[in-house]
Amino acid sequence: MAAFRDLLNRAKQGDESAVLEFFSRYRPMIEKASILYGHKDEDLYQSLILAFITAIQKFPM
Template sequence: MGMFKNTLLLAQQGNEKAMEKLLNRYDPLLKKCSIIQGHFDEDLYQSLILEFVRAVSAFKI
């Protein structure tokens, strides 16, 4: 099983370290998507993190 797939499965099972690993991997993208008109939007960033966690939980392998 691939490392990413294994990490994803562990995160879906509630493993906090695995979810943290995924969040760290995608954090630069989440931060990039949180920039609106040249300014970082902290509220948007937090919303994107929540949506990311929900997406990981709902993702079908």
């Protein structure tokens, strides 16, 4: 859990490598959630990425 908190803290401070690490961990889930009717919806995918980045910033410490 300490590694998660450290990574989250760095991401919240704007550390690009920490944000990319978070994204690489959760990318499969984001991609799966962006599939509609058997095809990847690029607009939804981009919206989910923005929501993910916003969630990192708003996640309570």
